[in-house]
Amino acid sequence: MRELDGRVALVTGGGSGIGRGIAIALAGAGMRVIVADIEPDAAEAVAAELGGGATAESVDVTDPAAVEALATRCFEQHGGVDVLCNNAGVIGPTPLGPESLDNWRWVIEVNILGVVNVINAVVPRMLARVGENGGEGHVVNTASMAGLRAGDGWVHSAYGASKFAVVSMSRNLRGELAGSGIGVSALCPGGVDTRIWEAGRNRPAERGGPETYGRPDRLLPARVLDPLVVGRHVLRAILEDQLYIITHTERREQIAEHAQELLGAFDRSDRDPLD
Numbered sequence: 001m002r003e004l005d006g007r008v009a010l011v012t013g014g015g016s017g018i019g020r021g022i023a024i025a026l027a028g029a030g031m032r033v034i035v036a037d038i039e040p041d042a043a044e045a046v047a048a049e050l051g052g053g054a055t056a057e058s059v060d061v062t063d064p065a066a067v068e069a070l071a072t073r074c075f076e077q078h079g080g081v082d083v084l085c086n087n088a089g090v091i092g093p094t095p096l097g098p099e100s101l102d103n104w105r106w107v108i109e110v111n112i113l114g115v116v117n118v119i120n121a122v123v124p125r126m127l128a129r130v131g132e133n134g135g136e137g138h139v140v141n142t143a144s145m146a147g148l149r150a151g152d153g154w155v156h157s158a159y160g161a162s163k164f165a166v167v168s169m170s171r172n173l174r175g176e177l178a179g180s181g182i183g184v185s186a187l188c189p190g191g192v193d194t195r196i197w198e199a200g201r202n203r204p205a206e207r208g209g210p211e212t213y214g215r216p217d218r219l220l221p222a223r224v225l226d227p228l229v230v231g232r233h234v235l236r237a238i239l240e241d242q243l244y245i246i247t248h249t250e251r252r253e254q255i256a257e258h259a260q261e262l263l264g265a266f267d268r269s270d271r272d273p274l275d
Helices: 017-028 040-050 064-078 098-131 157-176 196-202 226-239 249-268
Strands: 008-012 032-037 055-058 083-086 139-140 182-188 245-246
Touching: 008 017, 008 064, 008 098, 008 245, 008 249, 017 032, 017 226, 032 064, 032 249, 040 055, 055 064, 064 098, 083 098, 098 139, 098 157, 098 182, 139 157, 157 182, 182 226, 196 226, 226 245
Parallel strands: 008 032, 008 083, 032 055, 083 139, 139 182, 182 245
Antiparallel strands: none
């Protein structure tokens, strides 16, 4: 996108962490930001912090009817959405065994189907608006470095699987929208200073209710980035229509090793499997 001043952005999961960082960056570029979050007080606090016509919305992205109603309000009250940031996401431990199924279902419902619900409600409206006015737009889906590599164990496998899905959906959506004037980016950060490890506070009753867990010890040495820095990365990606948004350059070797494992499998496929 070439011009953001005066345009409208919708940021889900905007009440804290990366969502707040994105909202601040977009507001700083002159956008009118709709801060949506499952926690209404958090959304209100960020909208008040932004000022400049920012508004707050409470929404559970796993509820298609609620998301559809939010999309209707955005287009009726704000004239549309130019930038959509699908940032709402959760993490929950999924140890081996059937006791982890509640968290598997919850993580998938929020991190995958929540993104699907928002895309299905908002993007067709964005397409129609761009088609009528000859404008442009952008979609940013928050994935993770965990959506580019795997192999750290099963205990958070649902989260990694969901973020692989977000990367795939982003690439597919970008292909489908090619030539429409709407770009798509997949945000793949490493460690960021957010409340993601407190996400269990919002786990619904039908998935076992609130849960408390901590950041794994193996992640403690990793560099943790300020969400405001992530927000600036997102802003640049929107302006430059980048597909991948990478925030942690030190993860390059890990991704290269992961890719080499895959390429090695292609090399082995040249051999007769019966040899």
